[in-house]
Amino acid sequence: LLESKMGFISTMELASSNQTYDGLVRAVSNGVYDIVIGDVTVTALRRELVDFSNAIFDNSMRIMIRKTANINIDLFSFLKPFSRNLWLLVLGALIYAGIVMYIVERQDNGALQNQSILSQIVMSIWYSFGNIVGYGVEFHITTAAGRLLTAGLYILGLILVASYTANLASDLTIAKSKYIISGLDDIKNKKIPFDRIGILVGSVSEEYYLREISKGSRNYYPLSSPSDMYSSLARGIIDAAFEDNGVATYITNNIY
Numbered sequence: 001l002l003e004s005k006m007g008f009i010s011t012m013e014l015a016s017s018n019q020t021y022d023g024l025v026r027a028v029s030n031g032v033y034d035i036v037i038g039d040v041t042v043t044a045l046r047r048e049l050v051d052f053s054n055a056i057f058d059n060s061m062r063i064m065i066r067k068t069a070n071i072n073i074d075l076f077s078f079l080k081p082f083s084r085n086l087w088l089l090v091l092g093a094l095i096y097a098g099i100v101m102y103i104v105e106r107q108d109n110g111a112l113q114n115q116s117i118l119s120q121i122v123m124s125i126w127y128s129f130g131n132i133v134g135y136g137v138e139f140h141i142t143t144a145a146g147r148l149l150t151a152g153l154y155i156l157g158l159i160l161v162a163s164y165t166a167n168l169a170s171d172l173t174i175a176k177s178k179y180i181i182s183g184l185d186d187i188k189n190k191k192i193p194f195d196r197i198g199i200l201v202g203s204v205s206e207e208y209y210l211r212e213i214s215k216g217s218r219n220y221y222p223l224s225s226p227s228d229m230y231s232s233l234a235r236g237i238i239d240a241a242f243e244d245n246g247v248a249t250y251i252t253n254n255i256y
Contacts, residue, residue: 021038025050041203060245061205063240094132102121109140109146111138111140131157132160134157187240196239197241199222200225200226205243221238226243
């Protein structure tokens, strides 16, 4: 249509795969090309070199994140809801309550009589454990002090079981839905190393990264082409990369 109306003969060339966006802009500025058609982002620095037409497709920048690996099976994950010190405190409280129960019940409780001292202590500790976890008991308490201690064990058991259940559910939920980062603030806060962030050299993402994140330091992992970006993410060389929203949506939904 342009050829027929303006009367010129066009020569169309496909840019090489290793050509950068900044390189295309400089090529137009230097007269190598008269027009470049592509997803070239408009920036203030590029406007100083060339003019841009009205945007055909509005675009924005998005962070592409490598998929996290499968959750590793940890046979001791049931211990994670409580810290080591808290587990030791619970164990100490259990033994202490059992010994106190033995002291207050050994004279009046028939279930503890005619047994060795070790058996009486073990039965008292087992009684305390059963009350905390809601398992039940094998003998009944006969003294007022024993009943008061039993009430305390019930309350302690309710608190521990509720806290353990909530913490375990939270840990499992986070482990299932955990991503490397959740947004740009995580990158600025160095949640992942800068050399694990892939930046396409000569792109607007490089300009943005140098201006807003690294303050001019080229501490990122340089990428030569979009295909290099996708393969580096897939192979685990980098953890995150910047890409145009439209391209990133298409790539993640249809290819990767």
